[in-house]
Amino acid sequence: xxxxxxxxxxxxxxxxxxxxxxxxxxxxxxxxxxxxxxxxxxxxxxxxxxxxxxxxxxxxxxxxxxxxxxxxxxxxxxxxxxxxxxxxxxxxxxxxxxxxxxxxxxxxxxxxxxxxxxxxxxxxxxxxxxxxxxxxxxxxxxxxxxxxxxxxxxxxxxxxxxxxxxxxxxxxxxxxxxxxxxxxxxxxxxxxxxxxxxxxxxxxxxxxxxxx
Numbered sequence: 001x002x003x004x005x006x007x008x009x010x011x012x013x014x015x016x017x018x019x020x021x022x023x024x025x026x027x028x029x030x031x032x033x034x035x036x037x038x039x040x041x042x043x044x045x046x047x048x049x050x051x052x053x054x055x056x057x058x059x060x061x062x063x064x065x066x067x068x069x070x071x072x073x074x075x076x077x078x079x080x081x082x083x084x085x086x087x088x089x090x091x092x093x094x095x096x097x098x099x100x101x102x103x104x105x106x107x108x109x110x111x112x113x114x115x116x117x118x119x120x121x122x123x124x125x126x127x128x129x130x131x132x133x134x135x136x137x138x139x140x141x142x143x144x145x146x147x148x149x150x151x152x153x154x155x156x157x158x159x160x161x162x163x164x165x166x167x168x169x170x171x172x173x174x175x176x177x178x179x180x181x182x183x184x185x186x187x188x189x190x191x192x193x194x195x196x197x198x199x200x201x202x203x204x205x206x207x208x209x210x211x212x
Contacts, residue, residue: 001050001051001052001099002099002100002101003050003051003052003099003100003101003102003103003121004051004052004053004054004094004097004099004101004102004103005045005048005051005052005053005054005102005103005104005105005117006054006056006087006090006091006094006102006103006104006105007041007045007053007054007055007056007068007073007104007105007106007107008056008058008078008086008087008090008104008105008106008107009038009055009056009057009058009068009106009107010034010057010058010059010107011057011058011059011060011062012031012034012035012038013031014027014028014030014031015027017030017031017034018030018031018033018034018108018186018187020187020188021033021186021187021188021189021191021192024188024189025189025192033186033192034107034108035067037107037108037109037110037186038067038068038107038108039067040110041105041106041107041108041109041112042067042068042069042107044112044113044114044117045072045073045114045117046069046072047114048114048117048118049118050118050121050122051101051103051117051118051121052074052099053072053073053074054073054074054075054076054090054094055068055073055074055075055076056076056077056078056086056090057075057076057077057078058078059077059078060077061075061077076090076093078090082157083157083158084152084153084155084157085152087104087142087152088147088149088152090104091104091144091147092147095146095147100145101121101124101143101144101145102143102144102145103117103120103121103130103141103142103143103144104141104142104143105117105132105140105141106140106185108185108186109134109140109183109184109185109186110186111183111184112132112140112141112183116132116141116180116181117141119180120132120141120143120180121143123143123178124143124144124145126176126178127176127177127178128144128145128146128148128170128175128176128177129142129143129144129148129151129170129175129176129177129178130142130143130144130177130178130179130180131143131163131166131167131177131178131179131180132179132180132181132183133163133179133180133182133183134163134182134183134184134185135182135183135184135185136160136184136185136187137159137160137161137162137163137164138157138158138159138160138162138163138185139162139163139166140183140185141180142166148169148173148175150169150173151166151169151170
């Protein structure tokens with residue numbers, strides 16, 4: 001397999017995940033939401049057929065993980081001080097293993113699908129980098145066929161400037177990129193309400209289809 005997919009996850013602990021969301025819904029509810037989002041991501045990742053999948057945990061390898069199954073993911077630990085260094089090190093690690101195309105995603109985007117992940121690898125046949133822009137100004141997916149450390153340097157992570165700053169880097173490096181559809185991640189209570197509304201609409205549509 002020439003393709004590798006990195007999934008960055010945080011070890012699920014109260015007060016350590018979805019901290020912006022926790023400010024309004026509490027640490028326990030934020031943890032429940034994070035675990036639910038990881039389950040959604042894990043289901044999509046398990047269907048990816050054109051890449052080997054690697055889950056990189058933030059702090060330690062859990063002894064018992066009911067979400068990420070050993071039969072379809074390889075488990076690693078993130079290394080580095082900040083997010084940029086950790087992502088750079090993960091990409092470097094897999095390129096050094098001989099993979100020709102590497103992509104990274106987070107674990108908290110309910111709209112991310114198997115099809116989009118597989119499309120990212122396919123697009124790399126024609127471009128240097130693939131980006132999946134998030135509505136909050138960041139990105140939910142980054143894929144490349146060669147390590148570009150500049151993309152991880154001098155970024156104000158978790159701000160609305162990340163995507164634009166990354167595009168500026170690509171322009172300055174004279175690289176060709178492809179953008180996937182804009183998706184929404186879950187960082188606030190408003191995002192969570194929107195996810196719940198979409199879920200209810202989807203269930204209603206499915207029910208109507210079954211009655212036809």
